[in-house]
Amino acid sequence: MSDSINLVSPKNEQLEKEQNRLRIARVVAFSVMFLVAAVAVLVFVVNLTLPINSIKRSEEVTLSNIAALHKKFVQYYFVQDRINHLTNVIEKRNKVSDVVDAFLAITPDDLSIGSMQIDVKKFSLIMSGGSLVSMNKFIDDVTILSQKKNIIQNVVVQQLSLDVKNNKYSISIQADIK
Amino acid sequence: MNVNDSKKINIDFENLVILYKHYKDFLLPFGVIVASVLVIIYIIFPQIQQYFNSQDLVRAEQQKLDALNNNYSLLTSLDDATIASDLNTLSLALPAEKDFAGIIDAISYVSAKTGVTVGNFEFSLGNLSASNFGGTAYPSTKIDLSLKGNAKNIANFTHEIIKTMPIAEVTAINIAGGTGSLTILFYYKPFPSQNISDQTQIAPLSAKQLSLMKEISSWNSVGQAGMPVIPSVPATSSAGVSGSPF
Numbered sequence: 001m002s003d004s005i006n007l008v009s010p011k012n013e014q015l016e017k018e019q020n021r022l023r024i025a026r027v028v029a030f031s032v033m034f035l036v037a038a039v040a041v042l043v044f045v046v047n048l049t050l051p052i053n054s055i056k057r058s059e060e061v062t063l064s065n066i067a068a069l070h071k072k073f074v075q076y077y078f079v080q081d082r083i084n085h086l087t088n089v090i091e092k093r094n095k096v097s098d099v100v101d102a103f104l105a106i107t108p109d110d111l112s113i114g115s116m117q118i119d120v121k122k123f124s125l126i127m128s129g130g131s132l133v134s135m136n137k138f139i140d141d142v143t144i145l146s147q148k149k150n151i152i153q154n155v156v157v158q159q160l161s162l163d164v165k166n167n168k169y170s171i172s173i174q175a176d177i178k
Numbered sequence: 179m180n181v182n183d184s185k186k187i188n189i190d191f192e193n194l195v196i197l198y199k200h201y202k203d204f205l206l207p208f209g210v211i212v213a214s215v216l217v218i219i220y221i222i223f224p225q226i227q228q229y230f231n232s233q234d235l236v237r238a239e240q241q242k243l244d245a246l247n248n249n250y251s252l253l254t255s256l257d258d259a260t261i262a263s264d265l266n267t268l269s270l271a272l273p274a275e276k277d278f279a280g281i282i283d284a285i286s287y288v289s290a291k292t293g294v295t296v297g298n299f300e301f302s303l304g305n306l307s308a309s310n311f312g313g314t315a316y317p318s319t320k321i322d323l324s325l326k327g328n329a330k331n332i333a334n335f336t337h338e339i340i341k342t343m344p345i346a347e348v349t350a351i352n353i354a355g356g357t358g359s360l361t362i363l364f365y366y367k368p369f370p371s372q373n374i375s376d377q378t379q380i381a382p383l384s385a386k387q388l389s390l391m392k393e394i395s396s397w398n399s400v401g402q403a404g405m406p407v408i409p410s411v412p413a414t415s416s417a418g419v420s421g422s423p424f
Contacts, residue, residue, distance in 0.1 A: 022203050029207030029214075036214040036222065043225040050232045055239045062246040066376045069253045075261045076253065077374055082268035083387045085367045086345060086394065089272065089316055093347045097340045100333045100351065113329030115354040 094120050095151055095177055102151055106141035108134040114170065123152060123177055128163075128170040135160070135169050142173060153178050245379045252382055264391060270343040271394045273366045276303065276319050277344050281364050283400035284342045285323065291398070292334040297324035297357075318347075318363040325358045332358040342398035 066073060096118050103125065107113065111129035118124075129135060139157065146155045152175040159172040273280060278301070289296045302320045325332050336348045339362060350361040383391065 022207075025204055025207035029210035032214045033210050036217050040217060040222050040225065043222060043229060047225060047229050047232060050229075050236055052232060052236050052239060055236065055243055059239065059243050059246060062243065062250050063376055066246065066250050066253065069250075070376060072253055072256060072258060072261060073249070073376060073380070074374055075265050076256060076380055077378065078369060079261060079265050079268060080380065080383070080387075081370055082265070082272050082367075083383065083390060085316070086268065086272050087387070087390060089345055089347075089365050090390070092316075093340070094349060096348045096351060097336050100336050100348075104330065104333050104337075107330075113333075113353065116329060116333070116351060117353070118351040120349055 096120065099123055099151055099177060102145055106138065106145060108138055110134050111138060118177070121177055123173075123175045125173045126170060127173070128168050130168055132169055135171055139171070142175075146175065150178055152176065242377070246377065249376075249380050252380060267343075267395055267399070268391075270399055271345050271397065273344050274369050275366055277364070277366060278319070280344050280400070281319060281321065284339065284344065284346070284364075284398070285321075287398060287400045288335055288338045288342055289325075292327070292331050292338055294325050294327035294331045294335045297326060299323045316365050316367055318365045321362050321364065323360045323362065325360060326356060327358070328356060329353045329358070332360075336360060338398065341396075343394075343400070 099118055100116075103116075107127070108129070108131075110131050111127050111134050114126035114128050116125050127135070127138065142155055146152050155173065155175040157171060157173055159170070161170050162168070163170060270280065285296055285299070288294075300322045302322075325335060327335070332351070332353050336351055339346050339360075340348060345365050347363045347365070348360055349363060350359075352359045
């Protein structure tokens with residue numbers, strides 16, 4: 001027979017452990033509950049405070065202001081439309097007129113254009129005049145034109161002839177339009 | 179000894195009652211935790227998702243509002259008379275439809291200005307199918323002109339005609355002796371749909387566009403104010419393009 005007496009019942013110890021567990025479970029459960037409730041309310045309030053309605057109201061006000069200027073709006077829209085299309089047309093226009101302008105600019109006064117044919121790709125010109133010096137200057141200027149300006153290329157002087165009867169020089173030039 | 183027998187659990191009603199009585203105090207905390215998890219899954223997560231969606235929506239609406247405000251400030255800063263005059267000029271430069279009168283006026287004007295006599299001419303209208311009018315397609319009226327004058331004057335004629343309204347492109351020149359022939363395309367472009375929403379974004383004209391506007395305003399203009407076909411305002415819900423060739 002044992003001499004010692006166990007004053008603390010093992011059943012009470014077990015019960016105390018269970019009550020501890022229960023207390024922890026309750027604390028955890030209610031903490032989670034309050035946390036979840038707080039987060040839910042917070043998210044709900046944050047969603048409510050997003051300024052979407054005020055932005056939409058401002059949009060409506062601005063739209064009604066613009067509606068009062070609708071005629072001006074449409075006219076301005078068409079101005080932009082015309083400018084955009086004109087820009088496109090001017091950019092895609094060929095250089096025929098530029099070629100004519102460029103040749104007119106370098107043609108000496110004492111030379112005359114006998115014939116000129118230009119299409120989108122080819123250029124041909126016959127010039128005549130009484131001065132070989134002017135003719136030479138014209139050829140030099142055509143050479144510069146083909147080298148420096150982005151208008152013509154592959155310039156070929158096909159013929160340089162003298163009409164003894166009329167004492168006139170004549171030059172025939174062909175080029176490709178860039 | 180039968181091991182399998184020892185592992186058998188007897189779940190009868192009495193045992194369940196015993197278990198219930200033993201753990202009934204835990205049921206409430208357990209239920210609260212389960213309910214909290216359900217709230218997280220079914221309420222908080224969707225709310226968070228909605229928050230992010232709303233943020234995107236706010237951002238989009240704010241951009242829309244900014245665009246509208248920009249449109250409004252731009253419109254209030256523009257002068258009515260200037261816009262009407264610019265539109266008139268630009269519509270003379272690029273008409274919405276074939277402008278035979280404008281073409282004849284332009285040729286007559288340039289002819290008088292350069293001292294070139296205009297002989298016979300012939301119009302051709304090219305492809306008139308709808309696809310040739312939309313997008314970046316530019317319908318044109320082609321005209322073959324016979325001219326009388328010296329080479330320099332005919333060359334001047336080509337120089338002037340491309341700086342005269344309506345906008346033109348010289349595609350071929352043939353000069354021989356005292357005569358010449360030109361092939362010229364006069365462009366036109368129908369106006370876009372007139373059903374224009376006030377929410378359409380507009381921007382101020384760029385420096386390049388303003389420079390072009392200035393250049394076009396300096397072109398020879400024979401047309402009179404109010405002559406070009408400018409679409410009626412306010413908008414209607416009519417067809418996709420105006421200024422039909424027919």
